Amino acid sequence: MVYIRRISLLFILPLLFSCGRNNKDVKQSTVDKNKIENMTNYTEQFRPQFHFSPQRKWMNDPNGLVYNDGVYHLFYQYYPEDIVWGPMHWGHAVSKDMISWEHKAIALYPDDHGDIFSGSAVLDSDNTSGLGTEDNPPLVAIFTYHLMAGEKAGRNDFQTQGIAYSLDNGDTWTKYDGNPVIGNTGIKDFRDPKVFWDYQAEHWVLILVAGDHAKFYESDNLKDWKHLSDFGRNQGAHGGVWECPDLFKLKVEGTDEEKWILLISINPGAPNGGSGTQYFVGDFDGKTFTADHKDHKWIDMGADNYAGVTYNNTPKNERIFIGWMSNWNYAQNTPTKEWRSAMTLPRKLSLIKEDNTYYITSNVVESFNDRISIVKEEESISLDKTFMLEHQNYNQSEIKFQTDLSKPIEIAFKNQMGETLIFEIDPVKKEMSLDRRKSGLTNFEVRFANKIHSLPYIVSDKVVDVRIILDWSSIEIFVDEGKYVMTEQIFPTEFYNNLQINSKLKTTINNFKLNTIKSIW
Ligand code: FRU
Numbered sequence: 001m002v003y004i005r006r007i008s009l010l011f012i013l014p015l016l017f018s019c020g021r022n023n024k025d026v027k028q029s030t031v032d033k034n035k036i037e038n039m040t041n042y043t044e045q046f047r048p049q050f051h052f053s054p055q056r057k058w059m060n061d062p063n064g065l066v067y068n069d070g071v072y073h074l075f076y077q078y079y080p081e082d083i084v085w086g087p088m089h090w091g092h093a094v095s096k097d098m099i100s101w102e103h104k105a106i107a108l109y110p111d112d113h114g115d116i117f118s119g120s121a122v123l124d125s126d127n128t129s130g131l132g133t134e135d136n137p138p139l140v141a142i143f144t145y146h147l148m149a150g151e152k153a154g155r156n157d158f159q160t161q162g163i164a165y166s167l168d169n170g171d172t173w174t175k176y177d178g179n180p181v182i183g184n185t186g187i188k189d190f191r192d193p194k195v196f197w198d199y200q201a202e203h204w205v206l207i208l209v210a211g212d213h214a215k216f217y218e219s220d221n222l223k224d225w226k227h228l229s230d231f232g233r234n235q236g237a238h239g240g241v242w243e244c245p246d247l248f249k250l251k252v253e254g255t256d257e258e259k260w261i262l263l264i265s266i267n268p269g270a271p272n273g274g275s276g277t278q279y280f281v282g283d284f285d286g287k288t289f290t291a292d293h294k295d296h297k298w299i300d301m302g303a304d305n306y307a308g309v310t311y312n313n314t315p316k317n318e319r320i321f322i323g324w325m326s327n328w329n330y331a332q333n334t335p336t337k338e339w340r341s342a343m344t345l346p347r348k349l350s351l352i353k354e355d356n357t358y359y360i361t362s363n364v365v366e367s368f369n370d371r372i373s374i375v376k377e378e379e380s381i382s383l384d385k386t387f388m389l390e391h392q393n394y395n396q397s398e399i400k401f402q403t404d405l406s407k408p409i410e411i412a413f414k415n416q417m418g419e420t421l422i423f424e425i426d427p428v429k430k431e432m433s434l435d436r437r438k439s440g441l442t443n444f445e446v447r448f449a450n451k452i453h454s455l456p457y458i459v460s461d462k463v464v465d466v467r468i469i470l471d472w473s474s475i476e477i478f479v480d481e482g483k484y485v486m487t488e489q490i491f492p493t494e495f496y497n498n499l500q501i502n503s504k505l506k507t508t509i510n511n512f513k514l515n516t517i518k519s520i521w
Contacts, residue, residue: 042521061307064121097367100520119143144191157184201286239269250351274329301455302486330445361482413496440492
């Protein structure tokens with residue numbers, strides 16, 4: 001019932017009617033949208049200028065992240081008829097650098113097996129599936145079918161896994177006629193398959209989530225799947241349903257040690273409320289995942305980074321992550337009109353080990369730097385008194401500086417309307433925090449701004465970099481090369497034009513930079 005619970009009354013009414021229709025009707029009603037309409041110049045209030053957002057209508061999770069033949073594909077949960085969640089399709093966009101995107105036609109439509117929920121995509125380079133040829137290997141998408149009629153009838157087997165393939169690098173897709181490839185034996189939440197080729201085990205591995213745990217499968221051909229093992233019933237956070245898993249290997253920076261990382265999104269149950277993504281570090285032997293530790297960490301301590309997963313098949317084998325920059329607590333109520341939601345900036349994930357503890361770090365992909373021009377640089381700024389800097393639009397900017405994590409620092413962005421967004425590093429509380437309570441429009445949902453969001457950190461006198469990236473409706477903060485991350489939406493009614501940095505101690509910050517960021521549209 002997760003899905004029905006989430007949906008506002010306004011949305012339920014049309015849905016009740018549409019459930020009576022068969023799924024072919026759903027397809028017909030949206031098929032005209034296959035042509036991308038040019039209906040925006042991307043300057044509506046709150047429209048992200050350098051984050052991916054759908055041209056129009058509702059978007060949630062990133063899906064099918066795969067690189068092939070010079071192109072990064074971004075598929076996404078998409079409802080082309082409204083700006084709230086509805087019968088899911090896979091929207092599609094492509095990019096050469098993961099920063100500027102070209103919108104493509106909808107890739108996957110609902111069919112008789114159900115709506116198209118989240119999943120992944122692989123390049124089947126050896127044509128193991130037989131769905132392409134040796135010369136033209138297929139892209140294969142693996143996704144969850146969600147049969148709304150089954151859910152409404154109170155059944156428990158309405159989520160199954162299906163596949164589709166493309167022989168023209170993602171432009172057109174054909175569903176496999178043997179779908180579903182994994183049926184359901186009565187597990188209510190049974191979804192979000194992530195598939196990758198395991199080079200050691202020499203087979204495909206699929207991981208999906210089943211309510212409170214993850215399930216692993218193997219296959220030689222992407223069509224016949226064998227259940228291998230389960231993980232997590234007694235591990236990690238369980239404040240909500242597990243969603244959108246991912247599993248991959250990373251080398252510990254500066255060593256030859258390799259560890260497997262398991263990402264699990266959870267909703268609700270994140271530390272700052274609602275949706276969030278936890279991770280485990282451990283080992284995977286081709287069949288079973290074993291975590292090194294009982295506890296779990298979070299990939300991002302801000303409120304708006306959910307359902308994030310990583311790319312398959314990247315050129316340099318880099319682990320690139322994109323998350324949905326929202327939270328189910330209020331995702332359907334945010335104050336945008338033409339479209340709803342954006343993705344986080346793509347981030348390269350790395351693994352570091354400090355004091356015998358593993359941490360994932362997230363750093364924005366290098367190609368982002370091509371969009372930057374320098375506005376101001378200062379080698380050293382004394383915080384004897386508050387440092388103030390006027391700039392016409394901080395909502396399309398990047399701020400960087402270096403500080404040491406034993407010093408208290410407060411950074412505030414303000415506008416003429418009296419709206420303020422505050423990021424604080426507090427070594428006494430051993431916390432960083434983000435306060436968006438007065439950052440702009442907040443009253444569309446009480447849980448958007450009912451508290452300050454915090455991130456516990458390890459206090460030390462280590463000098464670290466602070467990087468803050470602001471768009472028209474988001475802030476992303478990376479401290480200590482992405483060891484500490486906070487991503488949040490904000491809806492200021494005017495651009496912030498005043499930056500204030502202060503400290504309770506007489507201290508300095510170094511290598512300050514203010515950069516503007518060119519729009520991608
Ligand atoms: C995560 C999620 C997935 C599901 C999709 C439906 O946000 O709930 O578990 O596949 O969204 O749109």
